[in-house]
Amino acid sequence: MISLLVTEGKDEMKELIGYCTSCEKEIYCLEGFFNGVQSSERKIYCFDCYASNQEENPQT
Numbered sequence: 001m002i003s004l005l006v007t008e009g010k011d012e013m014k015e016l017i018g019y020c021t022s023c024e025k026e027i028y029c030l031e032g033f034f035n036g037v038q039s040s041e042r043k044i045y046c047f048d049c050y051a052s053n054q055e056e057n058p059q060t
Helices: 047-056
Strands: 002-007 010-019 026-030
Antiparallel strands (some): 010 026
């Protein structure tokens, strides 16, 4: 589903890609840019969960 949002006179393209594997937060494609991280196992994470995971497991 692609949505067109209007905020303060600015149009934005926003498409739901999926949900964070860790916290289940919605992950969107905003203006053509993936707003998250995809792991080598092809799982998607929000930026916060990915950063937290990297701090706990710096080798991955």
